[in-house]
Amino acid sequence: MSSTDERSLARRVLQGDRDAFGEIVHRHQQAVFNASYHVLGNVHDAEDATQEAFIRAYQFFDKFDIDRPLAPWLIRIAINVCLNRVEGQKSASALDEESTLLPDLSRGPELQTIIRDRDEIVRYELNRLPARYRIVIELRHFQDLSYEEIAKELKRPLSDIKSDLFRARKLLAERLRDLG
């Protein structure tokens, strides 16, 4: 899709054309869903977050700079939605907690027989990480943001971002090594 097409669609949305917004949803829902899935770790929540993100985007579309690409803007909104969900769902420490729904693979040999695929294992271990780690992994590895951009996006100190990112990678590296 050319940037001209996207700009034209954005202009139509600004003029109140809902069909144009529908076209934007069609084009970007996969990317937004993926980002939400990486942070939330399950399909159902990711679907909800994706829908909420697009609705928010529509409400605040007049804030969007049409000279910039849409996808990063939409994904940032989705990540904020996910962040609010993680913070709101449980206790204040929800961001730091590992998923209790997902058992440790190295302690459950029967699970290893089910989850054989390498990508599934990586995804499984990624989902077990605390949400605050998943968010920085998403922004660094999947959205290709620099440390500084992540700090700005999440409104957190640069040192915290680096610390979370490096710990997340270390945890993943250890778990992937344990699983061989």
Place this chain on the structure above:
Amino acid sequence: MNHFNDSQLNEYLDHALPAGMVRIMDDHFKSCDSCRTRLDELQLVFNRLEDLPEVRIPHDLAPNILSRLPQKNTRLWTPVFAAQVGAALGIILWLSSQTVRLIKLPVLPGFRFPQFTLSEVFTSFLTLDLHSLTINFLFKVPEIQFLTGFPIASLPYQFTLFHIPFWLNRLPEWHLPFSNYSMPVIIISSLLLWLFGNAILLRESLGVKK
């Protein structure tokens, strides 16, 4: 030889280190198996994440999203609208003051517009001075003043509604007088405000941004 810490290894793989430091680390990895192993382990995480396939969205979310879209709230007090209202109020206040008489503007040839400010009109309304209102404002728009050199200019005729048929048969010759009356100021100001407002609305509707 000192080994590199985890932060340095991470920043090395994130390309967040200065070129000089990268060269030092490259040299070090050639001779240090321990750091090389730790780097490879970390690199594996990068590779695994990079290779991770997309999770396909289970179904098209667009219909549900579109059905839940709220009606756009059109904000009444946008900065542009507030500026327009402010400008309009400013012009009204200005026209209501005596300073408007100081402005000299060209008027239609052969015509003299009535001399009054808005405050005088309001005063007439407020005091219910209907006679003054009728005679001084309503029936004096516009008042014709014949200029020097006009054949019948010696008489100061008034242009009232009752005189329309009379003056239609006696249209004056064209002259280019300059005078200081509020009516042309009102007309020109309104025209400029209207053009300015429409230009901004057009610009916004096209989504043109700085």
